[in-house]
Amino acid sequence: MAVDNNLPAEEASTTSTIIAGVSITWYLFLWSISLLGWRVARTRYSSKPRSPLTSASPSDVPGVSILRPLKGLDCNMFENLESTCLQQYPKFEILFCVAEETDQALTVVEELLQKYPEIDAKVIVGEETVGPNPKVNNLMRAYKGAKYDILWVLDSNVLVDPGTLARAVDALQTPPRPGKRPIGLVHHVPFAHVRERSFGSRVEGAFLNTNHAKMYIALNVLAFDSCVTGKSSMYRRSDIERVNADLKAKPLPPLDEPARAVGSRKGYGMAAFGKFMAEDNMIGMAIWHELGLRHDLSCDIAENAIGRMTFMDYVWRRVRWIRVRKKMVLAATVLEPFTESVIAGLLAAWAVRYFVGLPMWLFLLTHFSIWFIMDLDVQTALAGQPIPRSEQWQFFLAWWTRELCALPIWAVAIVGSTVIWRGRTYKVLANGEAMKVDGETRKGRRDNYEPLSQGP
Template identity: 30%
Template structure:
């Protein structure tokens, strides 16, 4: 083995061992997070929940109804679509209307505002929002009856400007949905907890973001998000620039994961990866240590099955499997087969490499290029 290949193998071994430490730490943090007591809110202010919709997704009726069935004194649900013929309106029309403390408003408005269609929808809904605590929540999120209490509790601290929720992937039937949920449960969620543990409290997650009206309006309102893909990250930055903090809700929400094909899954995950890489490329590049199995395999390849690289790969395999099993127990997930876990590891590394090597994303059938500041440019000739 030449000096160059040995040096490369040693570097990869070091990264693999760092990845092993990451896996252990992340699993411990997931377990601790799920064991922490849920706080009781000091105050329960009225909350407006904005739900931008697009199409009748799998499980939408159950997802939306879960948000209605809250043990909370006063709240408003604002549903919005950009097409008056959107089938999501039929789902909304069939929701119960007789629940205590709840108000429902529905907006159908095709007015366009920038490239981010979700934010454009939110801007059309905005005039109907009545309360001073505003939650923006995705339509594929399913919640428990104490969801609004979890959002309200951190606002007892006046330094908190946003409360956001981690989420657990709950897959529909099928291989691609299962792989998508595993990426959330054993990639995103543990990584977010590690980031907060080391002092990075800038994570704001689009599944749910609850913000004070005053902070949102002072930062430029929803219009400031209309041309960016990472609207959750930009909203978090907007609030942090006012000297306020992002708090994490005590309980995660469930995200309904439905992926029709390998292509939709790959497009989805590359969009996530390139969005993160666009706004924080250094951190995204460093996140390679979250994939010790791939690093260990590369160390073996570079070192020609050198025994230290084989030890590193074996350690990575043991740590990753232990971490996944620990996270499955903590999050009440079914046990995944070894073959599925192996496929997920390969997919994660492919997505990481592809996301590092470009800025084009596919979103709702249109192609965009993501600038370094997270703003979008539509690629000429793509579907509109």
């Protein structure tokens, strides 16, 4: 019987052809997503229309409670908090939340309240411990005591434009188009404002303002699923009171059902998210999956003031959130390296050489040049101005560092489950839940959660 000695070579050729074809297909798909994010960044953020709500009567607009959780002194803190006092909206209150009376943030808040005595604002001191997430614990009393149903939660290191609140309320109240679900959450693209020109800060800015921004925008435009970074999020407390973070669809309440008191339904409301490390993303997913409400990005950014960061600060920050995402969306996290310019470019360069013989170096030179130009343009669109000529070289170096380090950082993150967050060590559990591993209970043993505060 004759033996076909060419069979192994034919099988190898077929396998190479399939891999090359998949690589090209994936590369084109990735570029289509990137171009979508770039195009929307160029169009949506190029102008900010004035909302009619800015000049409306207080009786004609819904009130908004602005919740700002604080801990310690953040970079640019006075200006960040002041930006909420300057909102061009006729009816809002500001609740500054601190866990302890000795918190240094209180000195900044007191100075702010003296400067703007006409603003409806107050400080809420004390936390309710409903889980290991310190931000949720800090927010609980303000969440329960807020005057209005619409809540706008803003991190302490975020600065916003004076028209942001009005435009966000416009988006939240947008009537649904035929076949579309109503809006349940409005959020904003995080944009790094590098205040301290350290190398780690520049790398963080090069990440947030380019690849992260364009993918964040594109995924929210496509709206396959919830994708929320909670630097700035607006939603209704009445909706949060209907979810419990199990991500299972909830039936609509009967029209004649009386409204429940805030926090009266055990296991529901803000307290349900205290066990998660990324409570912002889980709130978005709960609103999306449990209530069937979609999200919207307004045309504003959440300007994130970045202080002095070393390069290792940047590395461990990225490691922390990759480990959280790994427990929440494993498939997307495993796929993440293939969405980066280096791996996607190398695979496509090999595939093009395989099919048409084009040198890999020539393809990669073109690939990285166009990728960088697009990222630079996204940065410019969101900032509203180009990078100063004196800082362009530093941006270029930071961008390349970010791109080349993405895979090694991912590799470190993917093999671990512990993270350091606000000086404490946590283990990330299934679905993004967190267990504090460096704290001790009063009995001297480690525990997952601290007891729920009994205070009001």
